[in-house]
Amino acid sequence: MTTFDSLYSLPGLRVYSRIMDFAEIREAFERDGYYLAKGVFSSEEIEGLDKDFDRIVAQITSSGEETNAKWGGPEMERMGVQNAVVTHTHNVQKYSAAWARAMFHEGFLDVAEAILGPDIVLHHSKLFQKPAENGAPFPMHQDWDHFPTIKDTMIAGIIHVSRATDAMGCLRVYPGTHKLGRLPISYRSQDSEILAKYPLENAIPVEAEPGDVLFFHYYTIHGSMPNRSNETRKTVLVQLHAGDDTHEEGVSHPYERWALRGFNHQSKRSSVND
Ligand SMILES: O=C(O)CCC(=O)C(=O)O
Numbered sequence: 001m002t003t004f005d006s007l008y009s010l011p012g013l014r015v016y017s018r019i020m021d022f023a024e025i026r027e028a029f030e031r032d033g034y035y036l037a038k039g040v041f042s043s044e045e046i047e048g049l050d051k052d053f054d055r056i057v058a059q060i061t062s063s064g065e066e067t068n069a070k071w072g073g074p075e076m077e078r079m080g081v082q083n084a085v086v087t088h089t090h091n092v093q094k095y096s097a098a099w100a101r102a103m104f105h106e107g108f109l110d111v112a113e114a115i116l117g118p119d120i121v122l123h124h125s126k127l128f129q130k131p132a133e134n135g136a137p138f139p140m141h142q143d144w145d146h147f148p149t150i151k152d153t154m155i156a157g158i159i160h161v162s163r164a165t166d167a168m169g170c171l172r173v174y175p176g177t178h179k180l181g182r183l184p185i186s187y188r189s190q191d192s193e194i195l196a197k198y199p200l201e202n203a204i205p206v207e208a209e210p211g212d213v214l215f216f217h218y219y220t221i222h223g224s225m226p227n228r229s230n231e232t233r234k235t236v237l238v239q240l241h242a243g244d245d246t247h248e249e250g251v252s253h254p255y256e257r258w259a260l261r262g263f264n265h266q267s268k269r270s271s272v273n274d
Helices: 022-032 043-061 074-079 097-103 106-116 185-189 193-197
Strands: 005-010 013-017 034-037 087-090 120-130 138-141 155-160 171-173 213-217 222-224 233-242 258-261
Touching (some): 022 034, 034 106, 043 097, 043 233, 097 233, 138 193
Antiparallel strands (some): 034 213, 087 120, 155 213
16 A cells, blocks of 8 residues: 655645655455555645535436436345435536646546556546445446557546545455456446456445545446445546547547646547537
């Protein structure tokens, strides 16, 4: 695990002691398919991001649009959580300048660079608020089929705004399952081989504190339990890929293509107009 000691910070500038060992992070990620980076965002940074997180939630819930992104299907029925809630929007950087800056956070990108190399592209971000007592779970799944890329470099980094304990429905993973590659997408019916072989109950809970970032590959089998605690779980998941990768033809998922570090080698005059 990496820790970041903030040596000093000036407005707009934070200098980290580089306790971080790129090789150690890459090795752990390649072995396990996930990596929990501790204390990437400072408590002052999280305080500001938390305020804007709440503003985003207030704005989307008062818009009259559907904001509950809970899944349906037999697995949700089995857990008895058909009426659970997870508030969601894509692309927090389009609401808040503080969140837009968070995408370029040095410590965050340092860990991403250890995994992806020097060129890092933002695919999209997504906010999840799992309310206390009735927060929706996510059945076990891989992410690749939502936005398959040519080189399969896609990873997620979950920025923890609140803490996330297992009782609050933190992420659960099966370490090493990124090595399985692309499994059939039958999990969408939620009655699949993945669910039978990799039950949510037996997955490893990855508990985290505010400011921690949990990185995982889009092949890593993951999910999360309901939030039955009395605390709200708040996260922003940032989907990133390497600068020489791009998603496959015909994928319709929101795609920001922002060059967060280095260069986007795949951008074209036409594609940046998406
Ligand atoms: O945040 C969570 O609990 C799970 C999210 C997830 O599985 C996903 O977005 O693919």
